[in-house]
Amino acid sequence: MADRPLAGRTVIDLTTALSGPYATLLLAGLGARVIKVENPLTGGDTSRNNAPYLGADGLTLGRHGDDDMSVSMLLRGRNKESVTLNLKHPKARDLLSGLVRVSDIMIDNYSAGVMARLGIGHDWASSINPRIVCTSISGFGAQGGPGSGKAMDTIIQALSGVMMTAGAPGEPPVRFGLPVGDLVAPLYAVIGTLAAVLRADATGQGQHVDVSMLGALTSLVACEPFDAYEKLGLPMRTGTTVPRLAPFGTFPAADGWFALCGPTDAFARGLFAAMGRDDLAADPRYASRDARVANAGELHSLVASWAADRPLAEILDALTRHGVPAAEVREPGDAVRDPLVLEREEVVPLEHPRHGRAADLYGTGVPIRFSASEAGLDRSAPALGEHNAEIYGGLLGYSDDELKALAEEGVI
Known part of the structure; x- marks a missing residue:
């Protein structure tokens, strides 16, 4: 880990589902210590309850054993440490403030305004640690969006215009099978976060990084002047040919x-x-x-x-x-088993923390190679709250009795 580019950096991961966890997965693969904060009352990250699951019985559509883990979490949780914390509890901010003091980055993917309502936004965090970079990934940015302001990948694909760039004229909109809205935004979030960290190193002052899923995907759509093509008589949707x-x-x-x-x-x-x-x-x-x-x-x-x-x-x-x-034109299963991408660890085998490679599963690696550094995802996903004692006790100094009391109160 010491040879990895982000070795020595600590990330507080307040994310769930895909867009946020993918950003922190990349940071973890680059060597940052990622502390994943999960709600003990809801079973943690929502992706922990995504079928299919992997356990002693292999790959199943339902959870049968206590240590069965969703394939989503097996993939997105690698190289992370899990602690539990009920952010709505009055005592939660004391523990979170301890993490803020020792961290470089805090990332969330809540809807706009949630961090402020919880009282744990950038203003609060920077009062504790002026150098901290707080990154928010949301559907529409800090200002919020239409309706509820909540966004899912398909909603973002629909609003960005990308659904009308594939298929042929007159055909229904085409939803990309890959959740591009959920995957593009975290790439920009990582870029913005690292830029802000470099700025904090130079000035001693962190900042808030605000990335919207809609803006990130629409920005890519704008790389091609589709409306100009139409004005010139070139159809925007051309099916299988261009x-x-x-x-x-x-x-x-x-x-x-x-x-x-x-x-x-x-x-x-x-x-x-x-x-x-x-x-x-x-x-x-x-x-x-x-x-x-x-x-x-x-x-x-x-x-x-x-x-x-x-x-x-x-x-x-x-x-x-x-x-x-x-x-x-390959099938996805063939593509992820290409010897070239496997040799370069751009795709890597997935392992269960207890049962190892119990199924022939592959997941994203870190598709960046360095000449003088290492990068990779080589540690299995954690169980919910697996690192409570190590983080709250070893890192922040809470005693066993204090942690027991916090658990009994529903804080952790």
Whole structure:
């Protein structure tokens, strides 16, 4: 751990579900000590109750044993320490203030205004530790949002416009299978948090970092000027192909699908050679990039007809030999078992804290490699409150009798 970039940094993790825990997971993988604070009255992080579960009986849809743990927690809880704390109890702030004194970062993903109502926002934390960086990930930012102001990934996808960037014209909105709203915001939160920590190191003053799920995802949507495309007659939704980059898209082979990207003249010539149609390179309809865009429908039909009856391996071999960017469209299960990503630990096996690799499960690693540091997720997820004695006792100095009394009062 000492060789990891964030070694020596301590994070108070007040997050639950996915957006917040993914941010703290990355910080943990980079070497920070992450103290996960969970509500003892509700069973802790909501993801602890997400099916499926892993235990002595293997992978199940229901919890059968006391040490069964949800796969969600097995993944998101790695390299973290768990303490229990009822933040609504009057005595909770005493314990939390102790953690604030010894921490560099505090992260939450409550709805806007919750931290202030609990009296544990940045103003309170900075009065205890001026250097602390407090990061909030919420649906709509500190100002709140429409209706209840509560946000789930699908709500954010709907509001961001991303659902109308996939699929074909006239088709229903397409919800991305990957929860991109929940996963993009924590990436920006980590970037903002680390920037604020660097600033605190230089000035001695921490600050509040405010990241909204809607803003993060909409910012990515804005990377492509979809409205400008429509004004120019280029459809925003184009299905399996992208006419403005033709030849470009996904196409069926006899035994699977492949992706093809050939927007440049060189790539297009390579495609034509692979198809055995070198003559198309001189055809006025396909000889230049603008011509290919203007005749994208015909060109993509030619590619589809050429590929339809051919085995995928034959197609990919031909395209690769002629320097055309192309790849098989994989199933997720195959993709996460790619020897390259496993060797680089960008994806890693998941282990149960007691039963080890009781199932063939894989989860996210830390997809960053350093030349002079280590990074990784190599410790199993903790049980609820597993580190109460170590953190409250060993780190903050509470006696066993004091901890027993706090537990009896419902504080921890």
